[in-house]
Amino acid sequence: MKYRLRHTTSYSYSWAVDISHHLLHLALPELPRQRVKSCTVTTNPNAGRIAAQVDHFGNRIANLTIDAPHTRFDVELRAEVEVDPWSPSDxxxxxxxxxxxxxxxxxxxxxxxxxxxxxxxxxxxxxxxxxxxxxxxxxxxxxxxxxxxxxxxxxxxxxxxxxxxxxxxxxxxxxxxxxxxxxxxxxxxxxxxxxxxxxxxxxxxxxxxxxxxxxxxxxxxxxxxxxxxxxxxxxxxxxxxxxxxxxxxxxxxSDEHVTAAIGRDYGDISPVRGVVLGGGPHRVGVAVELLPVG
Missing domain, CATH: 3.10.620.30 (C8orf32 fold)
Structure with a gap:
């Protein structure tokens, strides 16, 4: 099964955030039955510093810093991925x-x-x-x-x-x-x-x-x-x-699931987390599409 994936997370703040640091578990992994044809993560505002790493569980992660004042922060993942069908033995x-x-x-x-x-x-x-x-x-x-x-x-x-x-x-x-x-x-x-x-x-x-x-x-x-x-x-x-x-x-x-990360629980691998200076109360919006293509 071939898929086109789009995952957008948006944070709207009550007042300006002076600086923020974020940890992303978004980059899709290559797995025995999962082949990543393309995978791009973008942010708005653009990150001033970004470091890609692999965590303890083998997940691809990104640490990034937004060092310009902002009242909104958007993260978008776009990817194309193939997943093979599978069924276990009896x-x-x-x-x-x-x-x-x-x-x-x-x-x-x-x-x-x-x-x-x-x-x-x-x-x-x-x-x-x-x-x-x-x-x-x-x-x-x-x-x-x-x-x-x-x-x-x-x-x-x-x-x-x-x-x-x-x-x-x-x-x-x-x-x-x-x-x-x-x-x-x-x-x-x-x-x-x-x-x-x-x-x-x-x-x-x-x-x-x-x-x-x-x-x-x-x-x-x-x-x-x-x-x-x-x-x-x-x-x-x-x-x-x-x-x-x-x-x-x-x-x-089988082939209706696309894996992003693996851990002990959600706390290990939440898609987007961060620490912000300023901002006050905020709203979060999430939108996901995983659509078959071809």
Missing amino acids: PKATPAWEDIREALCGDGFPEPVRESEFVHDSPMAQASDEALAYAQTSFAAGRPILEAVVDLTARIYRDFRYDPAATEVFTPVAAVMQKRAGVCQDFAHLQIAMLRGLGLAARYVSGYIRTLKSGDAPESGLRGADASHAWISVWCGPALGWIDLDPTNNLIC
Whole structure:
């Protein structure tokens, strides 16, 4: 699938910002099933200083400074990307989830060292007794790991209401459990916390999902389109590696998702963050289009 992506973030300030520093997780990565044909990030005002780097998780990041007074700051990503379709082998043929947990524990010395980093709680994906109890229904003794995770994904999709007004950026997992509602970020944090509570490795993935285009049937639309999207990645052992699932849409991710960054939770990889001097109260606007081309 070939896509044309446009992602715009705009900040409007009540009065002038004298200087601002920003960290961007926008530049798309090259992945085994994702090929970036073009990728350009622009800002208005133009950045006086910009430094491109790779972070701890392998994401492409940019640090930039706007050193001219401004009352508005715009960041735009434009990209063309190709994503290959993919489907896993039979989920019932994957290893038992306890075997994966044992490998990740490794009696304190796990062989999959990089993967084991994602077993532990992170600030926005904290395990709770209630979340763990909910997850355990899907993880019967000896159940194949991918079959269990697919079942958990379907239950979250069924039992939790998609409601953009129900939560805020920093709503904790415990509150999402109580509300039984949220958005893609909440459902990703929730499922990650559940899987980590079971001793499994789970990552937070930010990116984009195909936008409903003119002429599409309304029912073909995906929840979380037209904005930055989030889903999870679970480690299923050395043979299968990481497999991405989308609890907001009850999907094993194939060619309708474009990956931007991977981390422990949203706090590691928020698309745009910054520190400003001045500005006062401000408004934020975000617009995303991920449209098939060709």
